[in-house]
Amino acid sequence: MQASRLSIPDVILFTPKVFGDERGFFFExxxxxxxxxxxxxxxxxxxxxxxxxxxxxxxxxxxxxxxxAQGKLVRVVQGEVFDVAVDIRKSSPTFGQWVGEILSADNKRQIWIPEGFAHGFVTLSDTAEFLYKTTNYYAPQHERCIAWNDESLQVNWPYAGEPVLSGKDQAGVSLDEAELFA
Structure with missing residues (x-):
């Protein structure tokens, strides 16, 4: 397993060592x-x-x-997504910055997103199956959502056209309006 710190050093990209042959593949x-x-x-x-x-x-x-609050280890097991982490820790030198990576069943990469980050992804393939481990349980009363298209973030989503959003995601607020980490 190889680990690479992204431009926001607390977000880490993992690339596994994959063993493959005519039977298929194996990786930890x-x-x-x-x-x-x-x-x-x-x-x-x-x-x-x-x-x-x-x-x-x-x-x-x-x-x-x-x-x-949740840390997440995310990966794709079918298809391809563009995965984004946004630093929402007000005291961080990278506050308001984002990183994005392509995760796919083919590249088998994973991203560690610690607490204090907003997370999202857009599906680039016909379908995608996305798996993630969390460090805390889902608690809807503590869940928040920042608008995917907040102009202050300028996330460069590699998807042409209007994305398909849930009602919750349509109601996302700007970074300026969001409840944030200290």
Whole structure:
């Protein structure tokens, strides 16, 4: 497993070592000891989530406030998405900045998104199945959503046309209006 810190150093891209032959492939998708060594984070994942989305579906930018804040380890097992993490920690030198990466079943990459980040993705393939581990349980009363198209963020979503949004995502607020981390 190779780990690369992105332009926001707390967000880490993992590229697994894949063993393949005519039978198929094998790779280790998570190893707690190695994760801790590569990130310096002692993590306890408590919930796994799995979603399927059609092309053009955009989910996000979601996060949960303390005491139910979540770190996420995200990956795609079918299809392809553009995955985004936005730093919403007011005291951070990278506050309001975002990073984005293509995650796909083919590249098998994963992204670690710690607490204090809003997260979202847009589906680029006909369909995509998205898996993520979380460090805290889903708590709708603590969930918040920043508008995917907030002009102050200027996220460069690589999708032409209007994305398909849930009602929750349509009601996302601007970064200026959002409840944020200290």
């Amino acid at each position: 998708s998570f190893n707690e000891k190695l994760f801790r060594e590569l990130t310096g984070v002692d993590v306890n994942f408590v919930q796994d989530n799995h979603s399927k989305s059609q092309k053009g579906v955009l989910r996000g930018l979601h996060y949960q406030m303390p005491p139910m």
